[in-house]
Amino acid sequence: GAVVSQHPSRVICKSGTSVKIECRSLDFQATTMFWYRQFPKQSLMLMATSNEGSKATYEQGVEKDKFLINHASLTLSTLTVTSAHPEDSSFYICSARDQDRSPYNSPLHFGNGTRLTVT
Amino acid sequence: AQTVTQSQPEMSVQEAETVTLSCTYDTSESDYYLFWYKQPPSRQMILVIRQEAYKQQNATENRFSVNFQKAAKSFSLKISDSQLGDAAMYFCAYKAAGNKLTFGGGTRVLVKP
Numbered sequence: 001g002a003v004v005s006q007h008p009s010r011v012i013c014k015s016g017t018s019v020k021i022e023c024r025s026l027d028f029q030a031t032t033m034f035w036y037r038q039f040p041k042q043s044l045m046l047m048a049t050s051n052e053g054s055k056a057t058y059e060q061g062v063e064k065d066k067f068l069i070n071h072a073s074l075t076l077s078t079l080t081v082t083s084a085h086p087e088d089s090s091f092y093i094c095s096a097r098d099q100d101r102s103p104y105n106s107p108l109h110f111g112n113g114t115r116l117t118v119t
Numbered sequence: 120a121q122t123v124t125q126s127q128p129e130m131s132v133q134e135a136e137t138v139t140l141s142c143t144y145d146t147s148e149s150d151y152y153l154f155w156y157k158q159p160p161s162r163q164m165i166l167v168i169r170q171e172a173y174k175q176q177n178a179t180e181n182r183f184s185v186n187f188q189k190a191a192k193s194f195s196l197k198i199s200d201s202q203l204g205d206a207a208m209y210f211c212a213y214k215a216a217g218n219k220l221t222f223g224g225g226t227r228v229l230v231k232p
Binding site for chain 1: 214221222
């Protein structure tokens with residue numbers, strides 16, 4: 001089945017530094033990827049939609065200068081948390097859809113997530 | 120905007136018994152898809168079952184089945200013959216055109232041996 005690889009699985013960084021999270025579709029091409037954030041014991045909240053070759057679309061309330069998204073190829077999207085602060089500590093999950101399948105009935109494939117801790 | 124509501128924060132079930140998780144949603148769309156995802160402690164999102172809104176027949180995947188009531192905008196999940204490995208968070212999700220998945224708040228399922 002379709003696999004989405006997300007790296008790193010865990011990262012600890014100091015306040016003020018930037019962290020990059022990668023999301024790769026391993027056996028399919030994805031023109032669109034999605035980035036979610038999940039706080040402890042809460043649901044997944046969509047942060048942004050990553051579009052290959054164009055700017056990402058951010059959900060209301062998500063700072064685009066804080067969470068930089070780059071989707072430079074059909075298999076890779078990156079989320080960079082810039083100038084991270086403790087309140088950015090969370091679980092981040094990416095998902096992708098196989099572009100060769102109908103957008104209406106193909107499921108999204110999820111990465112294993114990244115646990116970010118900002119000290 | 121579409122909303123998905125899961126009214127049960129936690130459900131407990133005895134091993135081998137049946138549990139039903141509720142989900143309601145709000146939409147003005149006529150064509151959409153509904154999903155149930157399982158999230159075990161590993162945090163991996165696992166697709167359990169999905170339902171196309173245009174299909175009247177309820178989806179079934181082994182021990183998992185749904186009761187889809189389009190007019191009532193209800194999409195419940197039934198887990199039959201519950202197993203210890205079913206213990207997890209379960210999220211109901213909605214998707215219309217545009218691929219965006221909207222998740223409900225989740226229901227934690229506890230399975231008692």
